[in-house]
Amino acid sequence: MADHQYDGPIEHVLRELAPQVLGAVARRFRDFSSAEDAVQEAMIAAFTQWPQEGVPENPRGWLIQVACRRMMDHVRSEIARRERETAVTSEAESLAPTLEIEADMDPDDTLILLFMCCHSALTPSSAIALTLRAVGGLTTAEIANAFLVPEATMAQRISRAKQTVKASGVPFRLPSPHERTERLPAVLRVLYLIFSEGYASSIGSHLQRLDLAREAIRLTRNTKTLLPDNDEVAGLLALMLLTDARRAARTGPAEELIPLDKQDRSLWDRAEISEGIELLTAALSKGSVGLYQLQAAIAAVHDEAERVEETDWPQIMALYELLKRVSPSPMVTLNHAIAAAMVHGPAKGLQLLQALDTDSRLAGHYRLDAVRAHLFEKIGDHEAAIKHYRIAATRTTSIPERNYLMTQAARLAGD
């Protein structure tokens, strides 16, 4: 990449085209796994050639052509290998793709890929990696860099994920409406995990790292174009935008974490907030209430308060009560307790937290202690607050979180 001015646009062109190209090639050769490798090679070829030679007039056709050539090389070497063992004839003929392949572009291809990559047989980390590569059009190096693992590790993870997809025998076609409803939650979960990973690690000067939160927003936006009538997709996109809007305010000059109630709200991204609220309003007006829409609604109530004192806590508490019914989880109970504490006082919050002491899913999780510490502080029991801040600090797996919690304990101990 000698010429920097091409960096952005070429990356964008490639990322948009990748799933279309992969869809066309996988459909033609009926081999997702090899097609995925071939498309990746074509992308890398484009990365090295386009900056020098310029973006071809028909970039999609160019990529398909290069990927097909790679596929043919692969098929030929497979046949040659088999011919050495048995005599295979005319297979090469029947497999030779005509370059008309370009014509059969299908907008559903991206959707098929998305469902394939978020297959329930895959672990979340495998599904994330495969989705970013096959649907997101990212290179293995970029994905490895985003997750701070060596490239060879990520390559292996992706290759194993593809083997799992292959072994599951899922055909390259759009799932039936019934299957789609059943499998969409897994797809949305993977997209949300990509976003969360990006949001949690967006602290610090990782300018060299790919922005996973932005990438997740882009993928979810594309998914919304493919499934325009699905309110949960809209809800998820709204949730991402309404959360991402606070990005600039959530860390201080020394990259320390700044909690929601201490953030400089003038730094919030108004454009993202309005887009999120618009999406959410449209989805809610249709009367459906899903997991992501509710979370987006909660984010929206926070975002709409110009000052922290103006936060509509009764509304947030009511939304968490709904969420507890729609999608109960200890994390929801925890957040509900925080909202209840804001409405009815910290004692009420502490009382609600007791229900979580026996929940093994949250046992030893730092968030429970962090919230308890915060509520004990509000009630004026500094000794208990310090104790729980310190326990939380020893349990969190994030250094900025640990620094934040230790600072809270130290602040109270110094008073």
Add this chain to the structure above:
Amino acid sequence: MKYILMMTGKKSDFEGYARWSKEDFQANVAFMRAFSKELKESGVFVSTEGLGWPSEAKLVRAGKNGEPITDGVFPESKEFLAGYWIIDVESSEQAYKIAARASQAPGPGGKPANMPIEVRPVLSGHADLGL
């Protein structure tokens, strides 16, 4: 040549650290950030990681059937790794100099803590420990 600089401490050291004042703690964090930045800017930085608290540490052995048997009980005198840096430098002297700089990280009262940093060469060749 690569060297690893290891920051270690006993459980009591960690507990002490958790009781530092807010100012001391923040000064230490600021120092560590500046130190990492220095390493990067001088072209010697390879990697760095901070580790979880000793209370989260487990000692694992394989049981009869190969299943993990975990133990969280450690002698009070055990040194726990708190974090490390790997640097790529010209000489051991340069590594020691950098380690001494890390050792000066401010402690209580803002004075250099002079904590010990264990420095060891990282072997070249293959990373799979195929010794």
